[in-house]
Amino acid sequence: MVFAIEAxxxxxTFGGKKGKEPLVALDNVELQVEEGELFGLLGPNGAGKxxxxxxLSTLLLPNSGTVKVLGHDVVKDSQSIRRRINMVSGGESxxxxxxxxxxNLWMFTQFYGIPSEVAKRRxxxxxxxxxxxxxxxxxxxxxxxGQRQKMNVVRGFVTDPDLIFLDExxxxxxxxxxxxxxxxxxxWVKERQGKTVLLTTHYMLExxxxxxxxxxxxxxxxxxxxxxxxxxxxxxxxxxxxxxTTPFKDVGGAGQLPxxxxxxxxxxxxxxxxxxxxxxxxxxxxxxxxxxARQGKVLSLAKSQPTxxxxxxxxxxxxxG
Amino acid sequence: xxxxxxxxxxxxxxxxxxxxxxxWTKPWLxxxxxxxxxxxxxxxxxxxxxxIFSSSLTRPDIYAFMFSGNAFYMYVAQVxxxxxxxxxxxxxxxxxxxxxxxxxxxxxxxxLGRAVPKIVITTIAILIxxxxxxxxLGLEIDLAAVNWGLLALAMIVGLICICMIGIALAGVxxxxxxxxxxxNEGIAxxxxxxxxxxxxxxxxxQWGQAVGLGIPITYWLEIVRRAVLSGSGVENIGGLQSxxxxxxxLFLLVSxxxxxxxxxxxxxxADRLARKKGKLDMTTSY
Ligand SMILES: Nc1ncnc2c1ncn2[C@@H]1O[C@H](COP(=O)(O)OP(=O)(O)OP(=O)(O)O)[C@@H](O)[C@H]1O
Ligand SMILES: [Mg+2]
Numbered sequence: 001m002v003f004a005i006e007a008x009x010x011x012x013t014f015g016g017k018k019g020k021e022p023l024v025a026l027d028n029v030e031l032q033v034e035e036g037e038l039f040g041l042l043g044p045n046g047a048g049k050x051x052x053x054x055x056l057s058t059l060l061l062p063n064s065g066t067v068k069v070l071g072h073d074v075v076k077d078s079q080s081i082r083r084r085i086n087m088v089s090g091g092e093s094x095x096x097x098x099x100x101x102x103x104n105l106w107m108f109t110q111f112y113g114i115p116s117e118v119a120k121r122r123x124x125x126x127x128x129x130x131x132x133x134x135x136x137x138x139x140x141x142x143x144x145x146g147q148r149q150k151m152n153v154v155r156g157f158v159t160d161p162d163l164i165f166l167d168e169x170x171x172x173x174x175x176x177x178x179x180x181x182x183x184x185x186x187x188w189v190k191e192r193q194g195k196t197v198l199l200t201t202h203y204m205l206e207x208x209x210x211x212x213x214x215x216x217x218x219x220x221x222x223x224x225x226x227x228x229x230x231x232x233x234x235x236x237x238x239x240x241x242x243x244x245t246t247p248f249k250d251v252g253g254a255g256q257l258p259x260x261x262x263x264x265x266x267x268x269x270x271x272x273x274x275x276x277x278x279x280x281x282x283x284x285x286x287x288x289x290x291x292x293a294r295q296g297k298v299l300s301l302a303k304s305q306p307t308x309x310x311x312x313x314x315x316x317x318x319x320x321g
Numbered sequence: 322x323x324x325x326x327x328x329x330x331x332x333x334x335x336x337x338x339x340x341x342x343x344x345w346t347k348p349w350l351x352x353x354x355x356x357x358x359x360x361x362x363x364x365x366x367x368x369x370x371x372x373i374f375s376s377s378l379t380r381p382d383i384y385a386f387m388f389s390g391n392a393f394y395m396y397v398a399q400v401x402x403x404x405x406x407x408x409x410x411x412x413x414x415x416x417x418x419x420x421x422x423x424x425x426x427x428x429x430x431x432x433l434g435r436a437v438p439k440i441v442i443t444t445i446a447i448l449i450x451x452x453x454x455x456x457x458l459g460l461e462i463d464l465a466a467v468n469w470g471l472l473a474l475a476m477i478v479g480l481i482c483i484c485m486i487g488i489a490l491a492g493v494x495x496x497x498x499x500x501x502x503x504x505n506e507g508i509a510x511x512x513x514x515x516x517x518x519x520x521x522x523x524x525x526x527q528w529g530q531a532v533g534l535g536i537p538i539t540y541w542l543e544i545v546r547r548a549v550l551s552g553s554g555v556e557n558i559g560g561l562q563s564x565x566x567x568x569x570x571l572f573l574l575v576s577x578x579x580x581x582x583x584x585x586x587x588x589x590x591a592d593r594l595a596r597k598k599g600k601l602d603m604t605t606s607y
Binding site: 058059060079082092094097098103108110111113155 | 329330332341415420422424596599
């Protein structure tokens with residue numbers, strides 16, 4: 001089996017000088033991504049997703065462990081890796097503002113040694129797919145942030161990498177733009193042999209709908225790694241509930257009740273939406289009495305289909321945030 | 322990496338640099354900023370020396386020494402530090418440093434390419450400064466006597482060397498948070514002081530002369546002066562009169578070679594350290 005990505009006991013820390021405790025961004029991460037997979041990293045803010053991507057894309061060195069990308073060691077053989085990868089980070093509006101969309105993309109294709117005819121054709125095709133054709137000759141400083149971000153996604157794919165890293169590619173984009181990008185990613189992997197995508201997200205729906213396999217990461221550790229369907233199977237059908245109540249005190253305390261595996265509360269102005277993952281249905285009675293004892297009124301109670309969010313709640317006892 | 326790939330990188334980095342340098346919404350702004358500013362900075366220095374050492378007007382050779390030193394020092398001020406700015410611009414302003422960095426190109430060659438337009442623009446500024454000197458400020462240059470071959474050779478080697486020093490500093494600025502201008506200004510001042518820019522290195526104390534003789538810029542300036550001001554007697558001023566042009570050129574080559582090795586080593590080391598410490602996509606602008 002050829003792995004596109006293979007990490008063994010990968011650890012990365014930041015700081016830790018002058019007697020301070022170092023911050024462990026990645027803690028003994030084990031990860032194997034096969035060629036041709038669309039692989040997702042799902043985790044809350046600060047989980048270590050970007051740090052992992054930086055290490056895999058040769059921007060950052062690991063502290064310890066071995067990391068191979070497309071069969072090459074990231075520490076010793078970064079040049080061989082760079083020829084075959086690319087990376088896009090969402091939510092930042094990078095690019096040379098004085099260049100046009102076309103010029104920006106063109107320059108990068110030339111840095112990657114793409115023959116000019118191929119590059120020209122590919123740029124046009126991709127701009128059309130992303131609805132950017134009318135901005136082809138606009139300078140970057142005159143297009144919107146979202147359009148810049150789409151341009152950057154094009155920049156990632158236009159060099160035809162064997163492995164692409166997408167760090168929250170749809171962050172801050174509107175529904176339509178997000179759809180276009182997800183759709184493109186999906187087709188890109190499907191229609192080509194052996195192309196691999198590693199994407200990070202904290203939108204569980206994105207991970208669920210898009211990825212062949214998902215690793216759930218929190219505080220630098222990979223807690224689970226499987227297909228979305230298998231991950232959700234791990235959460236019993238009868239044990240995820242969604243309760244809407246009027247506001248009450250000490251919501252977090254409900255998470256400490258025996259039999260509660262995890263909760264996530266979303267506060268609305270006049271009510272609370274709480275998702276529970278329970279060991280079994282019977283616990284629900286205790287929860288109701290906990291709420292009413294604190295002057296909360298249950299407005300609705302429903303059994304819900306497990307989502308990746310519930311998987312996360314079950315694993316760490318809190319929501320993705 | 323193959324030479325062809327490096328040339329391609331050089332070509333597109335130069336192109337990018339030119340787009341950035343020349344992209345001013347109004348052309349006169351470009352002229353004012355890229356050409357008039359360095360020229361006036363140089364002329365201010367020249368005039369200051371004229372006021373302080375008005376006696377040097379009576380010695381055209383000393384005047385030419387000082388004038389040409391200031392004029393050609395523009396390369397150090399504009400190109401060397403322009404190169405350092407490339408890293409900051411790419412990292413903080415355009416936020417493209419990491420994209421360029423993970424591309425399958427030599428980052429060293431990329432920075433060289435970005436320096437080419439700066440060299441071209443600075444050359445124009447120097448030519449204008451020299452012309453202004455000749456036409457208005459009584460500088461004497463005998464065009465018929467200029468040793469063009471020697472000048473061309475010295476310019477090639479000297480500019481490569483200035484770029485190399487710039488790249489080593491650029492490597493260091495990978496690691497610095499703010500613009501690291503402290504280091505840069507320190508180095509600029511050091512070169513200005515020790516390399517015989519406005520006064521001969523012989524006025525320096527022994528150790529200062531030793532420092533000057535270890536820096537290729539000293540030899541480069543000497544050769545450039547001898548080539549441009551051929552016949553003016555300027556070769557008797559700098560303190561290297563006992564050496565022939567060929568000998569000084571050899572010193573230039575040797576010191577450049579040493580600087581090249583040092584520059585590459587510093588750059589490699591800084592590059593690695595930057596990857597280790599996660600400085601490649603750091604922004605400090607907010
Ligand atoms: N250069 C750095 N210096 C110090 N600490 C850092 C650095 N980069 C990341 N960290 C820390 O490492 C941890 C992981 O950060 P990382 O950016 O990988 O998280 P993430 O999963 O991408 O989060 P987000 O969803 O917010 O993007 C965080 O606690 C962060 O503060
Ligand atoms: Mg991140």
